[in-house]
Amino acid sequence: MNILLVGAGLSGAVIGRRLAEAGHDITIVDGRDHIGGNCHTERDAETDVMVHVYGPHIFHTDDEEVWNYVNEFTTFMPYKNRVKTTSQGQVFSLPINLHTINQYYGKTMRPDEAREFIASIGDSSIEEPETFEEQALKFVGPDLYEAFFKGYTEKQWGCSPTELPASILKRLPVRFNYDDNYFFHKFQGMPENGYTPMIEAILKHDKITVKLNTWYTPEMGEGFDHVFWSGPLDGFFDYKLGRLGYRTLDFEKFTEQGDYQGCAVMNYGDRDVPFTRITEHKHFSPWEEHEGTVCYREFSRSCTPDDIPYYPIRMVDEKAMLADYVALAEESEGVTFVGRLGTYRYLDMDVTIREAMDTATMFLEHQENGSKMPAFAVSPQ
Ligand code: FAD
Ligand code: UDP
Helix, strand or coil, X not given: CEEEEECCCHHHHHHHHHHHHCCCEEEEECCCCCCCHHHCEXXXXXXXXXXXXXXXXXXXXXXXXXXXXXXXXXXXXXXXXXXXXXXXXXXXXXXXXXXXXXXXXXXXXXXXXXXXXXXXXXXXXXXXXXXXXXXXXXXXXXXXXXXXXXXXXXXXXXXXXXXXXXXXXXXXXXXXXXXXXXXXXXXXXEECCCHHHHHHHHHCCXXXXXXXXXXXXXXXXCCCCEEEECCCHHHHCCCXXXXXXXXXXXXXXXXXXXXXXXXXXXXXXXXXXXXXXXXXXXXXXXXXXXXXXXXXXXXXXXXXXCCCCCEECCCXXXXXXXXXXXXXXXXXXXXXXCHHHHCCCCCCHHHHHHXXXXXXXXXXXXXXXXCCCCCECCCCC
16 A cells, blocks of 8 residues: 655654555655654754754653664663752752652651651642642642742643643652652663654665655645544644644753753743743763753743644643544544644653554554544544
């Protein structure tokens, strides 16, 4: 079969590879001038530091098959994400752990004491937290919420934490020990030469042709038996029902000599600091040495038609519109919507890869049975 994939990010690359290995002819188009989608990395011309162009990406997963898969295509170096935050004139460790709690309250509590203390300041009247704010007030109480989450979240999402779902905060643990690893997954690391060479290796197959600087047009789909779409779901339908809401990011780059902040990620919890965080990219490759350093201040704002969509908002309005787009997609023939933008969900890289592998397997099964491949392998709702 002749198959077109729109988007040369992880979704397009992994699906393309699987289907090419099964003998199909694969064409992948991407409007950008590089492969890799938002995982794209490149060396900074001035400092030679490996830069994560669309924001920092740390690989973390419990999925051993996915971990083995990425390790087939590149060498991963050990990397633990240890995030700091500047708030109220001090630097603290994240995610909230025993060090954070003891430092914030000027105490020397042991794990059980801290657990009891935090339980005593948490709002126990909230039984089932529905909003971000309720989740925070229940599990860390008002002081830590104000210091670390309220201002940051208002900047990141452009709205009050009372309007956001509790699920966003549930991504972050509260630890009653000194473990300051941001993630708790079994496998964590950073590709030695960045993500783009890894994705290039996935795409390196005789049956895969990649065309860059090529934005999809509907005529393009005509000579193909099936299309996999990893662009924005609403974009496929020319935004005819309106635009799904996204946050976008502005990166303000600056370079210095030496070590600017001593860590890869420094968050800023205070509302009056306009950016959410500063990332210093040479610390993402601690096995390399560079005299210069390159940093980015990260500003979050609402996404306009000319911006790159980063974070799906998925608030009530978006969910209603999403349901309408899903219905349209399900009526379409010969197209499957995949990935972060195609299914309008926040997906980490490992989940993107897992879903891409399963989507390809599903496609091959449908093809064998002569049945119709659905519009979504994983529902966006
Ligand atoms: P994308 O990478 O977005 O690729 C889609 C591609 O489609 C793009 O290259 C785009 O140019 C192309 N495209 C779109 N429309 C068209 C069109 N009409 N015609 C042609 N081409 C088109 N995950 C982690 O695991 N760890 C992290 O630390 C992490 N950090 C992140 C930080 C940020 C700021 C963001 C936004 C995401 C982060 N992620 C992280 C998630 C990660 O970026 C995604 O899992 C991954 O990029 C999803 O891959 P994808 O192929 O689905 O989408
Ligand atoms: N968050 C916060 N303060 C921080 C870090 C995170 O308030 O210092 C909130 C913020 O709303 C963010 C959410 O917790 O969207 C989840 O954090 P994560 O690190 O997963 O952020 P994301 O991947 O969304 O940038």
